[in-house]
Amino acid sequence: DVVMTQTPPSLSVAIGQSVSISCKSSQSLVYSDGKTYLHWLLQSSGRSPKRLIYQVSNLDSGVPDRFSGTGSQKDFTLKISRVEAKDLGVYYCAQTTHFPPTFGAGTKLELK
């Protein structure tokens, strides 16, 4: 199975700061169609996960452009600019390139 390694496990941030979360995969996530199926999800407290970014860098509808995703092959980053209180929660990267689909262990973003 593809192992997804997220760092850091937690982040303390002040409102208005910018943060980055890293996600590294044990194999390249480029599929045979040339696309990279790496996604970012946010799980706010007591809620189900919500996808923010799909295929590395595409923002889901309604997601503010303070969020951005970059990366390729095995190395990916989620950046959040000007953090707001509603951004707090646990962020997961997920890959659906290889079977079975796998998730990172999560990065908890909390207020400093």
Place this chain on the structure above:
Amino acid sequence: EVQLVESGGGLVKPGSSLKLSCVASGFTFSSYGMHWIRQAPKKGLEWIALIYYDSSNKYYADSVKGRFTISRDNSKNTLYLEMNSLRSEDTAMYYCAKYGGYGYWGQGVMVTVSS
């Protein structure tokens, strides 16, 4: 608007069975594969099963293979997860999700396995 609503969870004893349902709306259910994903308390996300749009293929995580069965009824827009021989380690929130990069999730249903 896509909606996925799970039901059927509860408190059960080890070794017993339970069947979860996920009713879908807002999209053509019969055209999409569906996942079940679970999350143990205070833990991360674990994919456990996938069924193709036409039930032609079903896949399971090793942790549930042979004990859980995924199925669907396209006439009822409903996905199921039949869970047998439940263990304490199956205690989790269970989510259904639409195939296609985890863009849509249900609200989840809690399953607690305890004597």
